[in-house]
Amino acid sequence: MSEPFTLADLEAIIRARAAADAGASYTRSLLDKGVGKCAKKLGEEAVEAVIAAVSEDDKSLVAESADLLYHLLVVLAARGVALDDVLAELHRRTGQS
Numbered sequence: 001m002s003e004p005f006t007l008a009d010l011e012a013i014i015r016a017r018a019a020a021d022a023g024a025s026y027t028r029s030l031l032d033k034g035v036g037k038c039a040k041k042l043g044e045e046a047v048e049a050v051i052a053a054v055s056e057d058d059k060s061l062v063a064e065s066a067d068l069l070y071h072l073l074v075v076l077a078a079r080g081v082a083l084d085d086v087l088a089e090l091h092r093r094t095g096q097s
Contacts, residue, residue, distance in 0.1 A: 011077075039075055045064065
């Protein structure tokens, strides 16, 4: 049985693709357009995930959620923020009631 795919795996893939040529990498082409474009795409995916959550089937919600997570990690990469920093903040918050 293979290991489960993690957000850390996705972050590593995004990092690798960010180093590729824009013609061969959607990730690189997004990053080349700047943080604003990456953030706009994240917002679009968030809206699509919300729509899927309230009016579509589970398969659509799963697909839109995957898009949302990918674009969130692209925005983090564009800003130079590590996923570990976000996870550390979540860990800190879970200690609060």
